[in-house]
Amino acid sequence: MPARQSRVLRFHSFGEPLDVLCEDHVEVADPPAGTIRVRTIATGLNPADWELCRGFLQAPLPRGVGYDVAGIVDAVGPDLSEGAPGVGDLVVGSADFARQPSAGAADVAILDAWAPVPDGLAPVEAATLPMVVQTAAWTLQAMGVHAGATVLVHGAGGMVGHAAVQMALARGAHVLATAGSTYRDDLTRYGAHVTGYGAGMVERVRALPRGSHVDLVLDAARPSPGTIHDLVTLAGGDPRRVMTISNHDEARAAGARVNLDEMSPAFTPLPELLATYAALAARGAFRLPIARAVPFPQWRDAVDLSVSGAPRGKVVLLVAP
Numbered sequence: 001m002p003a004r005q006s007r008v009l010r011f012h013s014f015g016e017p018l019d020v021l022c023e024d025h026v027e028v029a030d031p032p033a034g035t036i037r038v039r040t041i042a043t044g045l046n047p048a049d050w051e052l053c054r055g056f057l058q059a060p061l062p063r064g065v066g067y068d069v070a071g072i073v074d075a076v077g078p079d080l081s082e083g084a085p086g087v088g089d090l091v092v093g094s095a096d097f098a099r100q101p102s103a104g105a106a107d108v109a110i111l112d113a114w115a116p117v118p119d120g121l122a123p124v125e126a127a128t129l130p131m132v133v134q135t136a137a138w139t140l141q142a143m144g145v146h147a148g149a150t151v152l153v154h155g156a157g158g159m160v161g162h163a164a165v166q167m168a169l170a171r172g173a174h175v176l177a178t179a180g181s182t183y184r185d186d187l188t189r190y191g192a193h194v195t196g197y198g199a200g201m202v203e204r205v206r207a208l209p210r211g212s213h214v215d216l217v218l219d220a221a222r223p224s225p226g227t228i229h230d231l232v233t234l235a236g237g238d239p240r241r242v243m244t245i246s247n248h249d250e251a252r253a254a255g256a257r258v259n260l261d262e263m264s265p266a267f268t269p270l271p272e273l274l275a276t277y278a279a280l281a282a283r284g285a286f287r288l289p290i291a292r293a294v295p296f297p298q299w300r301d302a303v304d305l306s307v308s309g310a311p312r313g314k315v316v317l318l319v320a321p
Contacts, residue, residue, distance in 0.1 A: 004027065004028040004108075005025045005026065005027060005028065006025065006026055006027075006028050006102070006106050006107040006108040007023060007024075007025060007106060007107045007296065008023070008024050008025070008026050008064055008101075008102035008103075008105065008106040008107075009021055009022075009023055009024075009064065009065055009066065009102075009105035009106065009296075009299055009317075010022070010024055010062045010063055010064040010065065010101070010102055010103070010105075011052075011053050011061070011062060011063060011065070012061055012062045013061065014053065014054060014055035014061075015053065015054065016053070016054070016307075017049070017050045017053040017054075017065075017303050017307055018300065018303055018304060018307065020053055021053065021065070021299075021303060023299070024062070024102075026101060026102055026106075028108050029100070029110070030075065031075050031076065031077040031110055032077055032099075032110070033077050033078055033079040034077055034079060034080070034112065035077045035096055035110050035111060035112050036073055036075065036076050036077060036080070036084070036085060036091070036093075036110070036111050036114060037073070037074055037075040037076075037108060037109070037110055037111075038069060038071030038072055038073050038074060038091060038093075038108070038109055038111060039071050039072045039074050039107065039108055039320065040069055040070075040071040040104060040105075040106060040107060040108065040109050040319040040320060041070050041071050041072065041090075041123040041124075041127075041318075041319060041320045042069075042070045042071075042123045042124045042126070042127035042293070042316050042317065042318055042319060042320075043066040043068060043069055043070075043095075043104040043105045043106075043109075043127055043316065043317045043319060044066075044067075044068030044069075044104075044127040044128045044129070044130070044131070044132075044314055044315075044316050044317075045065070045066065045068075045105075045302060045303070045306045045314075045315045045316070045317060046067060046068065046131045046132070046306075047306070047309075048067065048131060049065040049066065049067065049306075050065075050303075050306070050307055052065060052097070053065065057097075057098065059098060062101055063097060063101065063103070064095070064097055064100065064101065064102035064103030064104070064105060064106060065097070065103055065104075065105050066095055066097075066103045066104030066105030066106070066109070066317065067094050067095055067097060067103065067104060067130060067131045068092075068094065068095075068104060068127050068128065068129065068130040068131055068132075069092065069093055069094070069095050069104035069109050069111060069127065069130075070090070070091070070092045070117060070123035070124070070126040070127040071090075071091065071109060071123070071319075071320075072088060072089070072090055072091075073085045073086065073087050073088060073089045073090075073091055074087055074108070075087070085114065085116065089116060090116070090117040090123065091111070091114040091115065091116055091117060092114065092115060092116075092117050092123075092126035092127065092129060092130065092274055092278060093111035093112075093113050093114030093115065093130060093270075093271075093274065094111060094112060094113045094114075094130045094131070094134075094270060095109045095110065095111060095112075096110045096111065096112040105296075105299070105317055105319070106319070107319060107320070113130075113269070113270040113271050113274070114271060114274070115271050115272075115274035115275040115278055116275070116278075117278060118278055118279050118282040119282065120282035120283070121278055121281050121282040124290065124293050124316050124318065125281060125288075125290070126278060126281075127316050128159070128288040128290060128314040128316065129274060129277055129278060129281065129288065130270065130274060132159045132160055132162075132163050132288060132314070133163060133273050133274065133277045134270050134273060135160050135163075135245060135259070136160050136161075136163035136164040136167055136220075137163075137167060137267075137268060137273050138259070138263060138267045138268075139160075139164065139218060139243060139245060139259040140164060140167055140168060140171070140218070141264075141267050141268065142243065142257075142259055142262040142263070142264070142267075143216050143218065143243050143257075144216070145167075145168050145171055145173050145216060146171060146172070146173065147171060147172025147173065148172060148173070148174070149173045149174070149215040149216055150173070150174045150175075150176065150210045150213055150214050150215045150216075151168045151173045151174065151175050151176070151214075151215065151216045151217070151218065152175075152176045152177070152178070152205060152211075152214045152216070152217045152218070152231070152234060152235075153165050153168065153175060153176070153177045153178070153192070153218045153220060154177075154178045154217065154218065154219045154220060154221050154227070154231055155178065155179070155219065155220035155221025155222070155246075156177035156178060156179040156183070156187055156192065156194070156220065157179035157180050157182055157183045157312075158220050158221065158222075159288055159313070159314055160220045160245055161177070161179070161218070161220035161221070162183060162186075162187070162288060162289070163286075163288060164218055164220060165177050165187055165190055165192050166190055166286055166287070168218075169190055169191045169192065174209075174210050175190075175191065175192040175193070176192065176193050176194075176195075176205060176208050176209075176210065176211055176214065177192040177193070177194045177195075178194070178195055178196065178197050178201060178205070178221075179194055179196070179197075180196065180197065181196075182312050183289070186287075186289070193208040193209050193210075193211070195207075195208060197221070201230060202230050202233055202234060205234055206234070211234075213236075214234050214235055214236070214241075215235075215241065216235070216241050216242075216243075217231045217232075217234060217235045217241060217242040217243070218243055218244075218245075219231055219242065219243065219244035219245065219246065219247055219251070219256075220244075220245050220246070221246065221247075222246060222309055223246055223247040223250065224247075225250070227247060227250070228242065228244065228247055228250045228251050228254045228256055229254065231256075232254060232256060239251075239254050239255035239256040239257075240255065240256070240257060242254075242256040242257065243256065243257040243258070243259055243262075244256060244257070244258055244259065245258075245259045245260075248260070288313075288314055289312075289313040289314065290313050290314050290315075290316055291305065291311040291312050291313030291314060291315050292305060292311070292313070292315055292316070293316045293317075293318050294315065294316070294317055294318060295317075295318045296317055296318060296319050299317060302315050302316075302317050
């Protein structure tokens with residue numbers, strides 16, 4: 001019998017995503033110990049996928065993209081028994097892109113962390129969650145966000161910022177946010193005080209309620225020269241009260257914090273986060289907007305929109321109907 005084949009989106013050399021990505025076909029592998037295999041329904045795309053293409057993770061090539069996966073379990077690793085999902089279960093999780101030659105942008109994916117998708121949450125919505133939820137939750141943990149703190153989320157129109165606003169409010173923090181017009185109303189409805197980016201941002205933030213006494217700052221925006229300086233100013237001049245997820249070089253030069261430098265095994269495990277936020281999303285109590293859901297054959301359109309840096313929501317690749 002011929003080996004089962006899977007379409008995969010992956011790269012064989014490093015470079016700009018649209019230059020190096022291609023559609024391949026690979027033999028479907030059995031799930032290794034500690035993993036499960038799913039038939040992919042939807043894959044959320046992230047900026048991190050494009051950094052992989054550019055060489056961020058110097059693992060053997062070829063490699064796949066697509067960390068965020070919603071799909072139907074079709075095989076379970078040999079060491080999984082109690083608590084493991086059953087074949088046919090709908091789950092959301094993270095693709096094992098570091099050890100596998102393909103990832104979530106494929107007909108079949110190997111997941112190394114997962115949680116069940118609850119009733120009321122569509123697979124395309126579930127596929128927006130893993131990387132954004134993990135990044136936002138772990139960064140807020142590293143920052144020490146707590147009830148009563150005044151937190152500024154710079155870049156709240158991006159998906160990590162959008163999630164972080166909701167999470168910080170749920171922790172009891174007072175949240176200020178900078179964002180464009182697209183999600184200003186949503187962020188305000190959540191309970192944040194919102195102002196715009198650009199020239200005069202420092203003065204506008206200070207004019208917001210509690211804006212003159214910001215305790216902690218999360219920089220979730222695309223890097224922009226001078227932004228870290230402005231955020232440190234808003235944090236009372238203390239760079240250690242500012243943490244970025246994106247502007248690494250400028251932050252380190254200024255003495256501010258970079259989230260990747262402070263990740264810890266003690267942080268809430270991804271399966272627990274996924275179970276929590278999938279349940280909230282199913283009840284409408286947590287939301288990540290979707291910019292566009294694109295069928296797999298049009299993957300170049302999906303990549304182009306995501307790489308643009310301003311997709312206005314999450315881009316999701318629809319792998320199966």
